[in-house]
């Protein structure tokens with residue numbers, strides 16, 4: 193299965209349960225510094241890379257949300 197054929201819900205599931213990679217140095221991140229609800233079923237994780245010291249955020253959809 194390629195990502196192009198994955199449903200949005202499956203893609204969100206994969207993003208929620210896999211750890212992101214630092215966009216600056218490519219180091220795999222372990223635990224988010226903080227998480228907050230971003231509205232409409234979305235959660236925003238704030239990450240701090242221990243390897244290069246950069247901060248970045250990821251948004252995760254918790255499921256199918258009717259807008």
Ligand SMILES: [Zn+2]
Pocket residue numbers: 214215216217218219241242243244245246
């Ligand atoms: Zn980094």
